Amino acid sequence: MSAQSDGPYGPLIPMPELTPDALRNAVARIAPSRLPALTQHLFEATTNAQQTQSLAPVRAFLHSWAVFVAIERHPARAERLRQLEHVVDAGELDPAEAVAGIREIREAAEAEVGADPDWYG
Template sequence: MSAQSGGPYGPPIPMPELTPDALRAAVARIAPSRIPALTQHLFEATTNAQQTQSLAPLRAFVHSWAVFVAIERHPERAARLRELEPLVDVGEDEPTEAIAEIRTIRAAAEAEAGL
């Protein structure tokens, strides 16, 4: 795991290496209820990679779960994302600002994960 931290009040866990095992361990620590989804996604990615003879499905798996971990390891950022997502899903108001903030959160998570 890389030692990226925001000081003494930084994220509760460091950013893990971008491997299925390291991502699974990180998810087990910060969002254990998501382990079944991670396991299912990994199974599907592995099956698709074998069928297509391509690493693209495994790369997509790593990307998806690395971003998830990068977001969830910062509780405030994760909470804000959970506030924004329904604003876009409901579509009652103009979601442009919410979409822009979600993109900013995801871009920061991708950068933090080294993607």
Template sequence: MSARPDGPYGPLIPMPALTPDALREAVSRIAPSRVPALTRHLFEATTNAQQTQSLAPLRAFVHSWAVFVAIERHPERAARLRELERIVDAGEQDPADAIVEITRIRAATEAEAGL
């Protein structure tokens, strides 16, 4: 994991290396209830990679869980993203601003994760 001090409002954990083991360790620390989903996704990705003789399923796994970790390691950002997604899902107001902010958060977390 790469350490980067961000002050008192920094991340819960450093951004891990983009490997299944490092991502699993990070998820176990910040969202332990999601480890079974990560394990299932890794199993499916490995199986699909073998069947298709392609690394694409494993790359998709790493991308998905790296973004998840990059979001969840910042509790305020994770809470804001959930609120924005609730706004979009509820359909009670114009979701345009929420969608723009969701896109911005996801782009920032992809960059933070090195994707």
């Protein structure tokens, strides 16, 4: 795991390694209700990897859950994302600013994950 920020407003947990076990442990700590979804996604990814004889499905799983953890380990970031998604889902306001905010949050999370995009297949 990478180093945790100092101060009371830092992340809840350090960013985990990009392995299924490390991501599962992180999700268990910060969003335990999402463990069934992670487990199902991992099962599907490994099944697809076997069927296609490619690691791309497993890499996509790792990326998806690493980004999820990178967002959720920062409670304010996660709450802001939920607010922005609500604006888009509600369809009552022009979603342009909300979409831009969602993109910004996801880009920050992807930067935290730090893996080379070519690594994912």
